[in-house]
Amino acid sequence: MSFAHPSEPPDKALRAQITPNVRETIVKLAGAASVNRSHDVKWVGGRSENGQTVYIDKDIPHSMKAGGSYDPARTLPWHEVPEWYLMHEKGLSYQEAHSLATHEFEKPRVEELGLDWRKYQEGWGGEIEHNEKKKHLSPPKDLDKSPYLEGGKISAQEESPMDPLPDVMQTQSQGQAPTPSQDASMGQASDPAMAGVGPSVDEANPQPNLVDQAHSEHQQLASGYKKLTEAKTLLDKVRAGMDSLAALGDMVSHEDVVKEAGKLVAAGLDPSAMASILADMPPEGEALQAWVTQHDQQIAQREQQLEQVQGLVRHEMGTSAMKVLSLAHLKEGLGAHLAGALGPQAPGAAPEGSSPLPSGNALGAPPPGQGGPPPDMSGMDMNAATAGMGG
Numbered sequence: 001m002s003f004a005h006p007s008e009p010p011d012k013a014l015r016a017q018i019t020p021n022v023r024e025t026i027v028k029l030a031g032a033a034s035v036n037r038s039h040d041v042k043w044v045g046g047r048s049e050n051g052q053t054v055y056i057d058k059d060i061p062h063s064m065k066a067g068g069s070y071d072p073a074r075t076l077p078w079h080e081v082p083e084w085y086l087m088h089e090k091g092l093s094y095q096e097a098h099s100l101a102t103h104e105f106e107k108p109r110v111e112e113l114g115l116d117w118r119k120y121q122e123g124w125g126g127e128i129e130h131n132e133k134k135k136h137l138s139p140p141k142d143l144d145k146s147p148y149l150e151g152g153k154i155s156a157q158e159e160s161p162m163d164p165l166p167d168v169m170q171t172q173s174q175g176q177a178p179t180p181s182q183d184a185s186m187g188q189a190s191d192p193a194m195a196g197v198g199p200s201v202d203e204a205n206p207q208p209n210l211v212d213q214a215h216s217e218h219q220q221l222a223s224g225y226k227k228l229t230e231a232k233t234l235l236d237k238v239r240a241g242m243d244s245l246a247a248l249g250d251m252v253s254h255e256d257v258v259k260e261a262g263k264l265v266a267a268g269l270d271p272s273a274m275a276s277i278l279a280d281m282p283p284e285g286e287a288l289q290a291w292v293t294q295h296d297q298q299i300a301q302r303e304q305q306l307e308q309v310q311g312l313v314r315h316e317m318g319t320s321a322m323k324v325l326s327l328a329h330l331k332e333g334l335g336a337h338l339a340g341a342l343g344p345q346a347p348g349a350a351p352e353g354s355s356p357l358p359s360g361n362a363l364g365a366p367p368p369g370q371g372g373p374p375p376d377m378s379g380m381d382m383n384a385a386t387a388g389m390g391g
Helices: 020-032 077-088 094-112 117-122 125-133 146-151 166-173 180-185 210-246 254-267 271-278 286-342 382-386
Strands: 034-036 045-047 053-056
Touching: 020 077, 020 094, 045 077, 053 077, 077 094, 077 146, 094 117, 094 146, 146 286, 210 254, 210 286, 254 271, 254 286
Parallel strands: 034 053
Antiparallel strands: 045 053
16 A cells, blocks of 8 residues: 555654554554455555454565565564554554555564565566556455545546445456346336347347446446445434533443444444444543544534535436436437338338438437337436435
């Protein structure tokens, strides 16, 4: 991750975030993290959502040079785990956490192993270039997506580790069409009226035609947006709970916090994540008040990030909905054109004297009442699909 996004050393104010207790905690977590090298990982390395596993791209060699030989598994955890901790436990932005992880933890670790920091950074050039060009067909399912949301361009349709439906998108990135069972699992079946547009289909090696593929993409976006909405609903409950605790000021007690935590777990929050948060709870009084305020601010930041992603996906849904409609109309227009070209003897041909060309609207669609039925958009949330299309 550090090589994909070089960073300037943190300033004094940012370095102050790394107190002795924080440093000790991070070093312990980095040392205890397991390493997994069986997946494709964008930006060379990443970590799991719980910060306990560090993922190193499967193409990265086990031995590299930096004034001496080293295994990246001995250095990358000292970047990924600190960055995870600082973003999720301290509420820092990606850029802030990235800078601190690089210069306060990864660099000292490299030098501790007797390696040259400059050569260490330079030695990753070829690996980064290869990683940027290759297809990432098997990303970890529990990969922490927060760095990708903040640190890179977000696109709900690009091949990406933060796709809301990684299993389905992985199938598409391998050039395979979603199976009928996958279509059914997303709550919608492919529209038979859309068949026949695009290249002919080889039954031994089926590929999606253009309209089916566009329809499938929209279904995936709609399902992903539903998941984002569910996450936003849960986050709103967390925020309301933290606000109620913050309103108690320095009168807030451990009992108040535990009671609110129980409500959030009942609402769907991960119990292990909640236990991890409560383990860091300080003594009652001003210290506990400051702790509650800090977590309240972190939740507010995460709400803003989620709202940005929701807005992007809404826009992508609007774009994909228009794509489905345009391709469906184009199909109907091509059908009318072919019918006219074949002549009145052909079944379904245009009447004599009618133009063999499609009607003159921008999408090539036939006039109302002619052509096949419109595409089946049942199940599509058109309000969500069209929101933000002007962006």
